[in-house]
Amino acid sequence: MAWVRDAFSEVVETCLRVLPWPTLPRLIRVGHPGRDAPVLLTCNYDLTVRRVLRALRGQNAFLLVAPTRGINVWCSAAGGMFTAHQVISILRTSGIEREVDHRRLILPQLSATGVERKLVQERTGWHAVFGPVEARDLPAYLATNHKTNEMRHVRFPLLRRLEMAVTWAFPVSAIGGVILALGWPRLVLPFVAMAWTIAVALFGFFPWLGGRAEHGARETPGWTRYLVFFDPSIRRLLVVWLAFVAGLCGFEYWKDAWNIHALIGWGLASLFIVLLVGMDLAGSTPLYKSGLHEDRLLHIELDSDACQGRAMCWEVCPKNCYVIDTERHKALIALPDACVQCGACVVQCPEDALAFVTPSGQRIPIETIRKYKLNLLGRRAIAVTPQADAAHSGGSRREA
Amino acid sequence: MRILESAPERYDFGIRLLSLGRINSVYGRVSQLARGPDTLDLGCGTGNLARRLAARGHRVTGVDLSPEMLDVARLKAPPGAALNWVQAGAVELVDCFPPASFDTIASVLMFSELSPAERAETLRQCHRLLRAGGQLLIADEVRAGTFGRRALQTMLRAPLAAITYALTQTSTHAVRGLEEEIAAAGFSLLRRESNRLGDFTLLEAERKEARDGVGA
Numbered sequence: 001m002a003w004v005r006d007a008f009s010e011v012v013e014t015c016l017r018v019l020p021w022p023t024l025p026r027l028i029r030v031g032h033p034g035r036d037a038p039v040l041l042t043c044n045y046d047l048t049v050r051r052v053l054r055a056l057r058g059q060n061a062f063l064l065v066a067p068t069r070g071i072n073v074w075c076s077a078a079g080g081m082f083t084a085h086q087v088i089s090i091l092r093t094s095g096i097e098r099e100v101d102h103r104r105l106i107l108p109q110l111s112a113t114g115v116e117r118k119l120v121q122e123r124t125g126w127h128a129v130f131g132p133v134e135a136r137d138l139p140a141y142l143a144t145n146h147k148t149n150e151m152r153h154v155r156f157p158l159l160r161r162l163e164m165a166v167t168w169a170f171p172v173s174a175i176g177g178v179i180l181a182l183g184w185p186r187l188v189l190p191f192v193a194m195a196w197t198i199a200v201a202l203f204g205f206f207p208w209l210g211g212r213a214e215h216g217a218r219e220t221p222g223w224t225r226y227l228v229f230f231d232p233s234i235r236r237l238l239v240v241w242l243a244f245v246a247g248l249c250g251f252e253y254w255k256d257a258w259n260i261h262a263l264i265g266w267g268l269a270s271l272f273i274v275l276l277v278g279m280d281l282a283g284s285t286p287l288y289k290s291g292l293h294e295d296r297l298l299h300i301e302l303d304s305d306a307c308q309g310r311a312m313c314w315e316v317c318p319k320n321c322y323v324i325d326t327e328r329h330k331a332l333i334a335l336p337d338a339c340v341q342c343g344a345c346v347v348q349c350p351e352d353a354l355a356f357v358t359p360s361g362q363r364i365p366i367e368t369i370r371k372y373k374l375n376l377l378g379r380r381a382i383a384v385t386p387q388a389d390a391a392h393s394g395g396s397r398r399e400a
Numbered sequence: 401m402r403i404l405e406s407a408p409e410r411y412d413f414g415i416r417l418l419s420l421g422r423i424n425s426v427y428g429r430v431s432q433l434a435r436g437p438d439t440l441d442l443g444c445g446t447g448n449l450a451r452r453l454a455a456r457g458h459r460v461t462g463v464d465l466s467p468e469m470l471d472v473a474r475l476k477a478p479p480g481a482a483l484n485w486v487q488a489g490a491v492e493l494v495d496c497f498p499p500a501s502f503d504t505i506a507s508v509l510m511f512s513e514l515s516p517a518e519r520a521e522t523l524r525q526c527h528r529l530l531r532a533g534g535q536l537l538i539a540d541e542v543r544a545g546t547f548g549r550r551a552l553q554t555m556l557r558a559p560l561a562a563i564t565y566a567l568t569q570t571s572t573h574a575v576r577g578l579e580e581e582i583a584a585a586g587f588s589l590l591r592r593e594s595n596r597l598g599d600f601t602l603l604e605a606e607r608k609e610a611r612d613g614v615g616a
């Protein structure tokens with residue numbers, strides 16, 4: 001009956017996906033791994049661990065579950081909870097070193113924003129490589145030892161989008177439903193139906209609605225991030241709302257029971273839901289970074305002289321922004337507009353040839369990104385300016 | 401939800417609220433017991449304990465995983481105090497300090513954030529970093545011993561924890577079996593002080609000389 005329990009956890013955790021769902025950091029044996037079996041590592045978000053294990057069915061491998069506070073790979077890496085330190089911790093405490101003869105570790109590609117491989121190597125002797133983005137590509141990757149462009153690319157297919165719709169619809173309809181049940185039990189069902197319809201529409205039509213902050217040439221003052229609703233791309237969300245209101249009108253016309261109060265009431269309620277769910281539509285996806293963050297207008301600058309063409313940027317970019325000129329041994333940013341500012345390339349470039357630049361032309365020190373990540377989940381105590389960074393760029397080494 | 405470091409500037413307020421102000425007496429008691437003079441504050445957070453120890457004349461090193469927490473600690477440190485900050489995980493102490501570097505290692509509310517395997521490894525490394533007869537001081541939230549007390553603990557804490565989390569994204573977590581783990585890492589327990597409810601404990605232990613080679 002293990003699959004019943006599994007399916008149940010899957011449903012519950014999908015509905016409550018906004019919460020961390022930690023599982024014990026540990027070493028898991030998949031199949032019958034030998035002393036040369038591959039060693040993979042993932043976050044300790046329960047849903048992810050189960051999905052990776054499903055993808056690895058039939059393989060022989062070791063899977064390390066790192067203590068990332070029960071948060072998924074992408075969010076914990078960008079939020080500074082999936083860094084070299086968590087990798088070092090599980091390498092040291094899981095007993096894996098006694099199990100295998102090699103020291104090669106396969107990390108999920110989306111952890112590249114957080115994990116500094118150099119520190120892992122220095123402190124443990126393990127050499128880390130970035131495997132595919134998706135767990136389902138692991139068997140092919142392990143079989144060929146080769147990562148295709150496809151495996152590097154982050155996508156947001158319909159099934160994933162519907163999952164995110166559930167993630168939003170469930171808490172919104174649960175909280176709203178409970179409140180309504182206290183005073184207006186008749187309204188519970190229509191409200192719940194509305195929340196699910198809107199969430200499914202927003203995420204279902206996501207590719208056509210956009211939802212990403214545009215790369216503006218002009219720097220907007222910090223407070224404008226509270227006005228994301230007025231972001232040009234977000235205005236398109238209103239299409240979903242208008243469609244919903246049109247649906248309401250159609251329904252009343254069909255029932256031949258015009259009730260202007262109900263229309264206004266539901267119209268406003270649906271607008272609220274659209275804005276709530278749409279508020280951070282971009283941040284709910286693996287495609288874009290959160291639009292609620294002040295750093296959303298950064299772009300990548302490449303110092304061609306420093307670049308040695310070792311292609312780490314190309315290896316970790318989830319949007320395939322880079323091409324490598326193999327003759328001149330130089331990287332080129334072929335698709336600058338596809339960049340989602342995840343920071344993976346900046347963190348991983350061995351020559352420090354890449355950096356984020358603000359719209360006003362300020363270069364953000366690379367050490368700052370390595371140390372604080374993009375910190376999407378939290379806030380910095382100290383504003384990131386070139387000066388502030390100079391004062392303590394000690395990284396993880398001992399400071400005087 | 402334990403995104404503790406996500407709001408380091410609110411951490412101090414959060415932890416005072418969650419402990420109903422008692423956290424200050426914990427820092428006080430720990431710094432009173434600490435012998436020093438070379439003292440490590442492990443999981444130092446915003447440096448509340450480290451500053452008190454420095455004020456008592458210790459040479460203090462604060463270690464924490466979170467660069468944001470350490471930023472707050474640096475801002476709060478009085479100029480010229482014998483304080484030094486290192487960003488590292490608890491199982492990376494041996495990478496940062498040579499053996500026998502400290503007389504005292506103190507740690508408040510950090511062990512409860514580690515996995516059991518991490519606790520064991522951290523204690524082993526503490527053993528290595530302490531000088532002969534060195535002192536280990538751990539103050540943390542523990543799971544109350546009896547079922548009745550545990551239920552009481554949960555009931556009393558839940559609403560407070562929810563409010564604190566909502567306001568400050570700060571939370572804590574109770575640990576089990578710490579005394580056995582300390583003993584297993586080669587320490588002898590000298591002192592145990594608990595609050596009335598039995599959910600917060602201060603443990604003092606001393607580095608046993610490595611007859612059996614544990615951790616040496």
Ligand SMILES: C[S@@+](CC[C@H](N)C(=O)[O-])C[C@H]1O[C@@H](n2cnc3c(N)ncnc32)[C@H](O)[C@@H]1O
Pocket residue numbers: 404405415442443444445446447448449463464465466469488489490491507508509510513514571572
């Ligand atoms: C609840 S706070 C306690 C802070 C401080 N000791 C106090 O009493 O105010 C826990 C601290 O432990 C740190 N921490 C958590 N896991 C850690 C680890 N594995 N290594 C080092 N520090 C860690 C966190 O960054 C956080 O600052």
Ligand code: SF4
Pocket residue numbers: 302306307308309310311312313314330331348349350351352353354
């Ligand atoms: S990782 Fe850095 S050095 Fe290597 S190709 Fe990319 S930009 Fe050039």
Ligand code: SF4
Pocket residue numbers: 300316317318319320321338339340341342343344345346
């Ligand atoms: S180019 Fe942009 S999307 Fe690609 S790795 Fe760098 S920051 Fe991320």
